[in-house]
Amino acid sequence: MRDAVQWLRSLVFLVNIYGMMGVMGIVFFPWAIFSRTGALAACHTWCWWVRWTARWMVGIRTEVRGTPPSDEVLIAAKHQSFLDIILIFGSVPAGKFIMKRELMWAPVIGQYALKIGCVPVDRGKRSIAIKRMVRDVAKGRQAPGQLIIYPQGTRIAPGVQAPFKIGSGVLYEELGQDCVPAATNVGLFWPRKGIMRKPGLAVVEFLPRIEAGLDKGTFMARLADEVEEASNRLMKEAGFNAENRDG
Structure with missing residues:
Protein backbone atom coordinates (compact mmCIF):
# COMPACT_ATOMS: atom_id res chain seq x y z
CA MET A 1 0.00 0.00 0.00
CA ARG A 2 2.80 2.40 0.89
CA ASP A 3 4.54 1.75 -2.44
CA ALA A 4 1.29 2.36 -4.31
CA VAL A 5 0.82 5.71 -2.59
CA GLN A 6 4.43 6.69 -3.33
CA TRP A 7 3.97 5.70 -6.97
CA LEU A 8 0.89 7.92 -7.25
CA ARG A 9 2.72 10.80 -5.58
CA SER A 10 5.58 10.25 -8.04
CA LEU A 11 3.21 10.38 -10.99
CA VAL A 12 1.66 13.63 -9.76
CA PHE A 13 5.13 15.03 -9.20
CA LEU A 14 6.19 14.24 -12.77
CA VAL A 15 3.04 15.78 -14.20
CA ASN A 16 3.76 18.83 -12.06
CA ILE A 17 7.36 19.37 -13.15
CA TYR A 18 6.82 18.79 -16.87
CA GLY A 19 3.66 20.84 -16.84
CA MET A 20 5.52 23.66 -15.12
CA MET A 21 8.29 23.36 -17.70
CA GLY A 22 5.75 24.28 -20.36
CA VAL A 23 4.23 27.09 -18.29
CA MET A 24 7.60 28.66 -17.47
CA GLY A 25 8.77 28.19 -21.04
CA ILE A 26 5.84 30.26 -22.26
CA VAL A 27 6.01 32.88 -19.50
CA PHE A 28 9.74 33.51 -19.95
CA PHE A 29 9.73 33.19 -23.74
CA PRO A 30 9.43 36.93 -24.61
CA TRP A 31 12.54 37.61 -22.51
CA ALA A 32 14.39 34.42 -23.40
CA ILE A 33 14.01 34.78 -27.17
CA PHE A 34 16.00 38.03 -27.13
CA SER A 35 18.35 37.37 -24.22
CA ARG A 36 20.49 34.50 -23.03
CA THR A 37 20.06 35.96 -19.55
CA GLY A 38 16.31 35.43 -19.87
CA ALA A 39 16.78 31.83 -21.01
CA LEU A 40 19.13 31.10 -18.11
CA ALA A 41 16.69 32.72 -15.67
CA ALA A 42 13.88 30.50 -16.93
CA CYS A 43 15.97 27.34 -16.62
CA HIS A 44 17.25 28.24 -13.15
CA THR A 45 13.74 29.03 -11.96
CA TRP A 46 12.49 25.66 -13.19
CA CYS A 47 15.39 23.85 -11.48
CA TRP A 48 14.46 25.57 -8.23
CA TRP A 49 10.82 24.54 -8.69
CA VAL A 50 11.78 20.89 -9.21
CA ARG A 51 13.92 20.83 -6.07
CA TRP A 52 11.24 22.56 -3.99
CA THR A 53 8.37 20.35 -5.10
CA ALA A 54 10.46 17.15 -4.92
CA ARG A 55 10.92 17.71 -1.20
CA TRP A 56 7.26 17.86 -0.21
CA MET A 57 5.67 15.86 -3.01
CA VAL A 58 7.88 12.75 -3.05
CA GLY A 59 10.24 13.22 -0.10
CA GLY A 95 25.81 26.06 -17.61
CA LYS A 96 25.68 24.54 -21.09
CA PHE A 97 25.81 21.02 -22.47
CA ILE A 98 26.85 18.98 -25.46
CA MET A 99 23.42 17.53 -26.23
CA LYS A 100 21.91 14.97 -28.57
CA ARG A 101 20.81 16.65 -31.79
CA GLU A 102 17.32 15.12 -31.48
CA LEU A 103 16.67 17.35 -28.47
CA MET A 104 16.79 20.41 -30.73
CA TRP A 105 13.28 19.51 -31.86
CA ALA A 106 11.85 18.88 -28.39
CA PRO A 107 9.24 21.51 -27.41
CA VAL A 108 10.59 24.09 -24.94
CA ILE A 109 13.74 22.11 -24.11
CA GLY A 110 15.28 22.41 -27.57
CA GLN A 111 14.72 26.14 -28.00
CA TYR A 112 16.01 27.01 -24.57
CA ALA A 113 19.00 24.65 -24.84
CA LEU A 114 20.19 26.36 -28.00
CA LYS A 115 19.68 29.79 -26.46
CA ILE A 116 21.82 29.06 -23.39
CA GLY A 117 24.66 27.82 -25.59
CA CYS A 118 24.28 24.04 -25.80
CA VAL A 119 25.94 22.34 -28.77
CA PRO A 120 23.89 19.69 -30.63
CA VAL A 121 25.70 16.42 -31.38
CA ASP A 122 24.85 13.75 -33.95
CA ARG A 123 24.79 10.22 -32.55
CA GLY A 124 27.99 8.44 -33.50
CA LYS A 125 29.71 11.69 -34.51
CA ARG A 126 30.92 12.89 -31.12
CA SER A 127 34.47 13.47 -32.37
CA ILE A 128 33.12 15.93 -34.94
CA ALA A 129 31.12 17.71 -32.24
CA ILE A 130 34.20 18.01 -30.04
CA LYS A 131 36.20 19.55 -32.89
CA ARG A 132 33.35 21.98 -33.49
CA MET A 133 33.22 22.91 -29.82
CA VAL A 134 36.97 23.55 -29.73
CA ARG A 135 36.74 25.67 -32.88
CA ASP A 136 33.79 27.71 -31.60
CA VAL A 137 35.41 28.43 -28.26
CA ALA A 138 38.67 29.46 -29.94
CA LYS A 139 36.83 31.89 -32.21
CA GLY A 140 34.85 33.37 -29.34
CA ARG A 141 31.47 32.49 -30.84
CA GLN A 142 30.41 30.14 -28.10
CA ALA A 143 28.63 31.71 -25.13
Whole structure:
Protein backbone atom coordinates (compact mmCIF):
# COMPACT_ATOMS: atom_id res chain seq x y z
CA MET A 1 0.00 0.00 0.00
CA ARG A 2 2.80 2.40 0.89
CA ASP A 3 4.54 1.75 -2.44
CA ALA A 4 1.29 2.36 -4.31
CA VAL A 5 0.82 5.71 -2.59
CA GLN A 6 4.43 6.69 -3.33
CA TRP A 7 3.97 5.70 -6.97
CA LEU A 8 0.89 7.92 -7.25
CA ARG A 9 2.72 10.80 -5.58
CA SER A 10 5.58 10.25 -8.04
CA LEU A 11 3.21 10.38 -10.99
CA VAL A 12 1.66 13.63 -9.76
CA PHE A 13 5.13 15.03 -9.20
CA LEU A 14 6.19 14.24 -12.77
CA VAL A 15 3.04 15.78 -14.20
CA ASN A 16 3.76 18.83 -12.06
CA ILE A 17 7.36 19.37 -13.15
CA TYR A 18 6.82 18.79 -16.87
CA GLY A 19 3.66 20.84 -16.84
CA MET A 20 5.52 23.66 -15.12
CA MET A 21 8.29 23.36 -17.70
CA GLY A 22 5.75 24.28 -20.36
CA VAL A 23 4.23 27.09 -18.29
CA MET A 24 7.60 28.66 -17.47
CA GLY A 25 8.77 28.19 -21.04
CA ILE A 26 5.84 30.26 -22.26
CA VAL A 27 6.01 32.88 -19.50
CA PHE A 28 9.74 33.51 -19.95
CA PHE A 29 9.73 33.19 -23.74
CA PRO A 30 9.43 36.93 -24.61
CA TRP A 31 12.54 37.61 -22.51
CA ALA A 32 14.39 34.42 -23.40
CA ILE A 33 14.01 34.78 -27.17
CA PHE A 34 16.00 38.03 -27.13
CA SER A 35 18.35 37.37 -24.22
CA ARG A 36 20.49 34.50 -23.03
CA THR A 37 20.06 35.96 -19.55
CA GLY A 38 16.31 35.43 -19.87
CA ALA A 39 16.78 31.83 -21.01
CA LEU A 40 19.13 31.10 -18.11
CA ALA A 41 16.69 32.72 -15.67
CA ALA A 42 13.88 30.50 -16.93
CA CYS A 43 15.97 27.34 -16.62
CA HIS A 44 17.25 28.24 -13.15
CA THR A 45 13.74 29.03 -11.96
CA TRP A 46 12.49 25.66 -13.19
CA CYS A 47 15.39 23.85 -11.48
CA TRP A 48 14.46 25.57 -8.23
CA TRP A 49 10.82 24.54 -8.69
CA VAL A 50 11.78 20.89 -9.21
CA ARG A 51 13.92 20.83 -6.07
CA TRP A 52 11.24 22.56 -3.99
CA THR A 53 8.37 20.35 -5.10
CA ALA A 54 10.46 17.15 -4.92
CA ARG A 55 10.92 17.71 -1.20
CA TRP A 56 7.26 17.86 -0.21
CA MET A 57 5.67 15.86 -3.01
CA VAL A 58 7.88 12.75 -3.05
CA GLY A 59 10.24 13.22 -0.10
CA ILE A 60 13.43 13.81 -2.09
CA ARG A 61 15.62 16.31 -0.27
CA THR A 62 18.46 17.72 -2.38
CA GLU A 63 21.88 18.99 -1.42
CA VAL A 64 24.77 20.47 -3.38
CA ARG A 65 28.15 20.05 -1.73
CA GLY A 66 31.49 21.60 -2.58
CA THR A 67 31.95 24.83 -4.49
CA PRO A 68 30.05 25.23 -7.77
CA PRO A 69 32.39 26.91 -10.28
CA SER A 70 31.53 30.31 -11.72
CA ASP A 71 34.42 30.69 -14.19
CA GLU A 72 34.88 29.05 -17.57
CA VAL A 73 35.60 25.40 -16.79
CA LEU A 74 34.63 21.90 -17.77
CA ILE A 75 32.35 20.12 -15.32
CA ALA A 76 32.79 16.36 -15.78
CA ALA A 77 29.98 14.68 -13.88
CA LYS A 78 28.66 11.28 -12.95
CA HIS A 79 25.27 10.91 -14.65
CA GLN A 80 22.63 8.73 -12.98
CA SER A 81 19.36 10.47 -13.82
CA PHE A 82 17.72 13.73 -14.86
CA LEU A 83 18.03 14.97 -11.28
CA ASP A 84 21.82 15.37 -11.42
CA ILE A 85 21.39 17.56 -14.51
CA ILE A 86 18.96 19.75 -12.57
CA LEU A 87 21.19 20.03 -9.49
CA ILE A 88 24.37 20.79 -11.42
CA PHE A 89 22.84 23.25 -13.89
CA GLY A 90 20.87 25.01 -11.17
CA SER A 91 24.04 25.55 -9.13
CA VAL A 92 26.20 27.28 -11.75
CA PRO A 93 25.60 30.70 -13.35
CA ALA A 94 25.85 29.80 -17.04
CA GLY A 95 25.81 26.06 -17.61
CA LYS A 96 25.68 24.54 -21.09
CA PHE A 97 25.81 21.02 -22.47
CA ILE A 98 26.85 18.98 -25.46
CA MET A 99 23.42 17.53 -26.23
CA LYS A 100 21.91 14.97 -28.57
CA ARG A 101 20.81 16.65 -31.79
CA GLU A 102 17.32 15.12 -31.48
CA LEU A 103 16.67 17.35 -28.47
CA MET A 104 16.79 20.41 -30.73
CA TRP A 105 13.28 19.51 -31.86
CA ALA A 106 11.85 18.88 -28.39
CA PRO A 107 9.24 21.51 -27.41
CA VAL A 108 10.59 24.09 -24.94
CA ILE A 109 13.74 22.11 -24.11
CA GLY A 110 15.28 22.41 -27.57
CA GLN A 111 14.72 26.14 -28.00
CA TYR A 112 16.01 27.01 -24.57
CA ALA A 113 19.00 24.65 -24.84
CA LEU A 114 20.19 26.36 -28.00
CA LYS A 115 19.68 29.79 -26.46
CA ILE A 116 21.82 29.06 -23.39
CA GLY A 117 24.66 27.82 -25.59
CA CYS A 118 24.28 24.04 -25.80
CA VAL A 119 25.94 22.34 -28.77
CA PRO A 120 23.89 19.69 -30.63
CA VAL A 121 25.70 16.42 -31.38
CA ASP A 122 24.85 13.75 -33.95
CA ARG A 123 24.79 10.22 -32.55
CA GLY A 124 27.99 8.44 -33.50
CA LYS A 125 29.71 11.69 -34.51
CA ARG A 126 30.92 12.89 -31.12
CA SER A 127 34.47 13.47 -32.37
CA ILE A 128 33.12 15.93 -34.94
CA ALA A 129 31.12 17.71 -32.24
CA ILE A 130 34.20 18.01 -30.04
CA LYS A 131 36.20 19.55 -32.89
CA ARG A 132 33.35 21.98 -33.49
CA MET A 133 33.22 22.91 -29.82
CA VAL A 134 36.97 23.55 -29.73
CA ARG A 135 36.74 25.67 -32.88
CA ASP A 136 33.79 27.71 -31.60
CA VAL A 137 35.41 28.43 -28.26
CA ALA A 138 38.67 29.46 -29.94
CA LYS A 139 36.83 31.89 -32.21
CA GLY A 140 34.85 33.37 -29.34
CA ARG A 141 31.47 32.49 -30.84
CA GLN A 142 30.41 30.14 -28.10
CA ALA A 143 28.63 31.71 -25.13
CA PRO A 144 30.93 31.75 -22.09
CA GLY A 145 30.08 29.59 -19.14
CA GLN A 146 30.49 26.17 -17.59
CA LEU A 147 30.51 23.28 -20.08
CA ILE A 148 28.85 20.29 -18.42
CA ILE A 149 29.91 16.94 -19.85
CA TYR A 150 29.20 13.32 -18.92
CA PRO A 151 32.40 11.29 -19.42
CA GLN A 152 30.54 7.95 -19.43
CA GLY A 153 28.27 9.21 -22.22
CA THR A 154 24.90 8.28 -20.75
CA ARG A 155 22.98 7.64 -17.53
CA ILE A 156 24.55 4.89 -15.46
CA ALA A 157 22.52 3.13 -12.78
CA PRO A 158 24.03 3.00 -9.26
CA GLY A 159 26.50 0.15 -8.92
CA VAL A 160 26.88 -0.42 -12.67
CA GLN A 161 30.40 -0.17 -14.06
CA ALA A 162 30.96 1.76 -17.31
CA PRO A 163 34.11 3.20 -18.89
CA PHE A 164 34.93 6.89 -19.04
CA LYS A 165 35.06 7.85 -22.72
CA ILE A 166 37.93 9.76 -24.27
CA GLY A 167 35.84 12.76 -25.45
CA SER A 168 36.11 14.51 -22.09
CA GLY A 169 39.89 14.10 -22.21
CA VAL A 170 40.04 15.58 -25.70
CA LEU A 171 38.01 18.61 -24.59
CA TYR A 172 40.14 19.08 -21.49
CA GLU A 173 43.37 18.91 -23.49
CA GLU A 174 42.28 20.99 -26.46
CA LEU A 175 40.45 23.75 -24.61
CA GLY A 176 43.09 24.12 -21.92
CA GLN A 177 40.49 24.70 -19.19
CA ASP A 178 40.41 23.45 -15.63
CA CYS A 179 38.01 20.59 -14.96
CA VAL A 180 35.70 20.34 -11.95
CA PRO A 181 34.65 16.71 -11.37
CA ALA A 182 31.20 16.09 -9.88
CA ALA A 183 29.93 13.02 -8.05
CA THR A 184 26.37 12.01 -7.20
CA ASN A 185 24.03 9.45 -5.63
CA VAL A 186 20.77 10.74 -7.16
CA GLY A 187 20.02 7.50 -9.00
CA LEU A 188 19.13 5.86 -5.69
CA PHE A 189 16.09 8.14 -5.38
CA TRP A 190 15.35 9.30 -8.94
CA PRO A 191 16.14 6.33 -11.21
CA ARG A 192 17.03 6.68 -14.85
CA LYS A 193 13.81 4.91 -15.91
CA GLY A 194 10.28 4.59 -14.61
CA ILE A 195 7.90 6.71 -12.56
CA MET A 196 8.70 5.74 -8.97
CA ARG A 197 10.64 8.30 -6.93
CA LYS A 198 12.01 7.28 -3.52
CA PRO A 199 12.42 9.52 -0.43
CA GLY A 200 15.93 10.35 0.72
CA LEU A 201 18.80 12.80 0.46
CA ALA A 202 19.96 13.19 -3.15
CA VAL A 203 23.41 14.77 -3.36
CA VAL A 204 25.62 16.26 -6.04
CA GLU A 205 29.14 17.06 -4.88
CA PHE A 206 31.56 19.32 -6.74
CA LEU A 207 35.07 17.95 -6.16
CA PRO A 208 38.39 19.84 -6.14
CA ARG A 209 39.26 21.00 -9.62
CA ILE A 210 41.78 19.30 -11.85
CA GLU A 211 43.96 22.07 -13.20
CA ALA A 212 44.62 22.40 -16.90
CA GLY A 213 47.85 21.08 -18.36
CA LEU A 214 47.86 17.35 -17.62
CA ASP A 215 48.28 14.91 -20.47
CA LYS A 216 45.11 13.22 -21.63
CA GLY A 217 45.86 9.81 -20.14
CA THR A 218 46.76 11.16 -16.71
CA PHE A 219 43.66 13.35 -16.69
CA MET A 220 41.32 10.51 -17.63
CA ALA A 221 42.71 8.19 -14.97
CA ARG A 222 42.47 10.84 -12.28
CA LEU A 223 38.97 11.90 -13.34
CA ALA A 224 37.60 8.35 -13.28
CA ASP A 225 39.18 7.54 -9.92
CA GLU A 226 37.95 10.72 -8.21
CA VAL A 227 34.40 10.67 -9.60
CA GLU A 228 33.84 6.98 -8.92
CA GLU A 229 35.36 7.08 -5.43
CA ALA A 230 33.28 10.09 -4.39
CA SER A 231 30.07 8.71 -5.96
CA ASN A 232 30.55 5.39 -4.17
CA ARG A 233 31.06 7.27 -0.91
CA LEU A 234 27.84 9.25 -1.41
CA MET A 235 25.89 6.10 -2.25
CA LYS A 236 27.28 4.28 0.78
CA GLU A 237 26.29 7.24 2.94
CA ALA A 238 22.74 6.78 1.63
CA GLY A 239 22.74 3.09 2.55
CA PHE A 240 23.36 1.64 -0.92
CA ASN A 241 24.48 -1.97 -1.32
CA ALA A 242 24.31 -4.64 -4.00
CA GLU A 243 20.98 -5.97 -2.75
CA ASN A 244 19.10 -2.68 -3.16
CA ARG A 245 20.69 -1.71 -6.46
CA ASP A 246 18.53 0.17 -9.00
CA GLY A 247 19.20 -1.43 -12.39
